[in-house]
Amino acid sequence: MNAIKEQLVARLREDEAVLSILAVDNPSLFSAVTDGFDLLLLVISKEDLKTDQQYHYIKDNCRIQERWISPSALNRFILHGEYRNLIYWILKGEILLDRDIYLEGLRHRTLEFPAELREHKLMIEFSRFLRRYLESKEYILEDHVLDAYNNILEALHHWARIVIIEAGIHPEVTVWRQIKTINPGVYKLYEELTLSTETLKQRVQLVLLACEFSVMNKMERCCKTLVEVLASREQAWSLHELQQHEALSDIREELPLLLNKLVKKSLIKEIIYTLDEQVSVLEIRYTTM
The missing domain is CATH 1.10.10.10 (Winged helix-like DNA-binding domain superfamily/Winged helix DNA-binding domain)
Known part of the structure; x- marks a missing residue:
């Protein structure tokens, strides 16, 4: 595998637009971290025309996915958490090329999780939570129980991410594994919603009540950035x-x-x-x- 990486880097190093290259080995046979490929190659490029592209190929019986991305898109995905695997790639991946120490700096900032980034992510997660929570509340009143369940499950997921961010940690793909140690109470609610013997409607109503008393009290804290803009x-x-x-x-x-x-x-x-x-x-x- 090392020989393959060296050959790939030698080819990409010739492109002056390439800022950094990160390699992620597939951690297990059934892992989705690399979308099932043996090797993920993340290429950060300064040239917009070459970003947002993916290539799949085989080299020496190694199945490789090569993904090109711009620094601005990378920062945006970290902020929004749209690609849950991205934090894993940045923190666990092997840096093969790093002009201007770009990836090392990004990795350091990601680990540091500065207060400004935390505040911004809290606001985003709370806005998503609020939408799902209110929709679930509306659906349960109209007796659309399955739709209410689906929305409150998503709201609970955003609640978990809020709690993890408040602890100064980036939410990972396995949010419920993280939350189990950080806040057992939220994890218990997840179990109640998904595993309880109560009726589906009763389970949804229980979590809605918990949301009303626990998460809605976080509104001022999570909307700090918005309030500061108003002020x-x-x-x-x-x-x-x-x-x-x-x-x-x-x-x-x-x-x-x-x-x-x-x-x-x-x-x-x-x-x-x-x-x-x-x-x-x-x-x-x-x-x-």
């Missing part, structure tokens, strides 16, 4: 202005729901502005209490 100037903010703000771009679609709940919880307040006196159009803007 950054004296004038109230329109929804459009907030949606254009760089710090809130990752929750752009969830902002209306978040703002509404923050107002109802008296964590922020609405200010009414007259847009057009002739037709009595009033605009809602938002500011801190």
Whole structure:
């Protein structure tokens, strides 16, 4: 395998756009970490035209997946947690080429998990939790039990990720293994929802109640970034202005729901502005209490 890696690096090193190369060996026969390939090669490239591409090939009976990605996309995926295997690749992968010490720096920052990144990930996870939680609540009232179950299971997963992030740790692929030691209470709720002998409706109602008392109390903590943006100037903010703000771009679609709940919880307040006196159009803007 080492000889194969050396040959692959020798080929890719000639491309000046290639910033770094990371290799991940398949840890087991049935592992999905490398999508079933013997070797995953992650190529970080500064040239946008070459990124977001994948190649599958065989070399010396070794099945290889080669994935090209840009530094900006890599940072975005780490922030959003869209590719759960990515943290594993960065922390456990073998660095084969590293111009400007890019990957070493990224690995260090990932392990460090700085406060600013934690706050941003908390806001993203809470916005996702809130959507799933409220949809489950609506479905259970309408007696759509299976839809309510599916949504509350997703909400519980986001709750687990919030707890892990609060502990200063990156959520991994195996979130429930992580949460079992970090917060046994949340893990117990997961067991109650999935394994209890109660009716499905009763299980959903139990977790909804737990969410109402436990996670909703985290709203101010998880929305700290949003509240800080609102407090950054004296004038109230329109929804459009907030949606254009760089710090809130990752929750752009969830902002209306978040703002509404923050107002109802008296964590922020609405200010009414007259847009057009002739037709009595009033605009809602938002500011801190």
